[in-house]
Amino acid sequence: MFSLERIVAGYGETTVLWDVSLVVPPRSVVALLGPNGAGKTTLLRVASGLLKPTSGRVVVDGTELTGRRPFRFAGAGVCHVPEGRGIFPSLTVRENLLLQATGDPAEALDKAVGVFPVLGRRLLQLAGTMSGGEQQMLALARAYVTEARVILLDEVSMGLAPRVVDQIFDFLARLARDGTSLLLVEQYVSRALELANYVVVMNRGRLAFAGEPAEIDEEELFARYLGAHFSA
Numbered sequence: 513m514f515s516l517e518r519i520v521a522g523y524g525e526t527t528v529l530w531d532v533s534l535v536v537p538p539r540s541v542v543a544l545l546g547p548n549g550a551g552k553t554t555l556l557r558v559a560s561g562l563l564k565p566t567s568g569r570v571v572v573d574g575t576e577l578t579g580r581r582p583f584r585f586a587g588a589g590v591c592h593v594p595e596g597r598g599i600f601p602s603l604t605v606r607e608n609l610l611l612q613a614t615g616d617p618a619e620a621l622d623k624a625v626g627v628f629p630v631l632g633r634r635l636l637q638l639a640g641t642m643s644g645g646e647q648q649m650l651a652l653a654r655a656y657v658t659e660a661r662v663i664l665l666d667e668v669s670m671g672l673a674p675r676v677v678d679q680i681f682d683f684l685a686r687l688a689r690d691g692t693s694l695l696l697v698e699q700y701v702s703r704a705l706e707l708a709n710y711v712v713v714m715n716r717g718r719l720a721f722a723g724e725p726a727e728i729d730e731e732e733l734f735a736r737y738l739g740a741h742f743s744a
């Protein structure tokens with residue numbers, strides 16, 4: 513169980529998150545939705561230890577990690593695929609994968625190539641020279657080889673061709689089937705809701721709704737909280 517409890521956080525003097533609580537139960541997908549500036553990215557930063565909250569707690573499987581360094585979060589099985597992907601552009605695909613792999617290197621490479629075969633043909637290419645879609649696949653494959661228990665995904669389908677978006681959602685569905693928990697920030701709301709067991713909507717740094725996808729009327733969701741940025 514991964515939980516954020518009463519998180520208050522911000523940048524410098526500015527508070528961005530106000531008393532936000534959220535739970536990702538084992539083997540479940542939580543969709544985190546909200547308009548631009550709602551604080552979704554900031555919440556993921558708190559959730560992976562990149563940003564220390566002003567108050568509140570981050571608890572992973574009963575262990576409090578609040579204020580610990582990001583590698584402690586990684587060690588506890590929390591993996592963050594950030595906006596902008598977080599790969600090393602001047603390293604090769606292979607190096608990127610091996611830096612993140614936790615187990616046997618050869619197995620990790622096999623595993624990564626198994627989910628995204630295109631990476632197998634590009635192992636020696638510098639990551640930064642690949643297409644946007646390929647780079648995003650690398651970012652996801654890196655998360656996969658860490659064998660994380662909770663993966664935080666920040667708009668991983670952003671700006672990609674529909675075919676690549678399909679591939680990415682297939683991969684996320686596979687992760688979910690395998691029992692990895694996902695905290696998913698997505699602009700493709702319908703697709704996120706299809707995958708999700710729970711939905712959390714944020715607005716202006718506060719929780720606006722938390723419940724199950726079946727409780728949500730998508731039209732109302734768009735009208736009340738989401739802007740043009742989101743796609744049905």
Ligand SMILES: Nc1ncnc2c1ncn2[C@@H]1O[C@H](COP(=O)(O)OP(=O)(O)OP(=O)(O)O)[C@@H](O)[C@H]1O
Binds near residue numbers: 547548549550555
């Ligand atoms: N490094 C920063 N320094 C100061 N303010 C920041 C910083 N990063 C984000 N903010 C502010 O925090 C608020 C929440 O931003 P955040 O990026 O978390 O929103 P978001 O929900 O991810 O939005 P989007 O959908 O556009 O990605 C915004 O008002 C933003 O301007």
Ligand SMILES: [Mg+2]
Binds near residue numbers: 552554595666
């Ligand atoms: Mg964001």
